[in-house]
Amino acid sequence: MANLTLVIGNKNYSSWSLRPWLLMRMHDIAFDEVQVPLYQAHSKQDLLARSPAGLVPILYHQDLVVWDSLAIMEYLAELFPAIHAWPQDQKARARARSLSAEMHSGFSTLRQQMPMNCRRQHVHIDITSHLEQDITRIQDIWENCLHDQPGPFLFGEFGIVDAMFAPVVTRFKTYGVTLRNARLRRYQEQVLSLHPLRQWYEDAKQESEVITESER
Known part of the structure; x- marks a missing residue:
């Protein structure tokens, strides 16, 4: 499945960015990574141009924009059912x-x-x-x-x-x-x-x- 891009913040600080990033890496889901350093002069403006919430992480899939860590992972669970992101029981x-x-x-x-x-x-x-x-x-x-x-x-x-x-x-x-x-x-x-x-x-x-x- 191609055309996935994940926008994240600083790896040192952004716990919300880590969550979907780690799930994708653990299950070998290919994606492009874009990093937007947080709390810089133009950070908020840049993020608002990328999603309505103006927060990281953000997932792009073709023409779809998904934001919020849990929402992104729920979408990935549906997109890649074989990874069993949720328990099967x-x-x-x-x-x-x-x-x-x-x-x-x-x-x-x-x-x-x-x-x-x-x-x-x-x-x-x-x-x-x-x-x-x-x-x-x-x-x-x-x-x-x-x-x-x-x-x-x-x-x-x-x-x-x-x-x-x-x-x-x-x-x-x-x-x-x-x-x-x-x-x-x-x-x-x-x-x-x-x-x-x-x-x-x-x-x-x-x-x-x-x-x-x-x-x-």
Whole structure:
């Protein structure tokens, strides 16, 4: 399937860009990559010219424009059914969709207090009670999924739900969050060892832009 273009932001900071990018790379979906550095003088103007929302990521397919990470991945799941981006079992699929939607709309404290920053590691921050609740909930999600699945990913094969949580895995690395047991640590290591994610990290290290709000 040709003529796919994905517009992303800075790899060091853009968690929303990472999600569909990683899903596509993991399933060998060919696409052209266009990067728009965020928070520069003409960034917003450039993005508004590309989609009505003026946000990354954006997927172009022929004459279609799709924006929002989850919407893009839903479209890819329909376009490439053979990749099994959602679990094949109906109940598991409903659960995976619920968890992806929760990640999409929730965890605001974690997003604010632990912004994505691939270039840094073991950054110390104070863990507030609200942040601790987010961290605990995410570990509960992973543990419940991994308890019911043979792994190595949350629903067996790498899918949309893993792509949705991948930026959280990177945040836990950046801020030195110690996961509660070996099973969760294995999942974190499995995601961090993915070749496409390692490439994302390498690309992030080469970027020169600095977004002050995301530095701690």
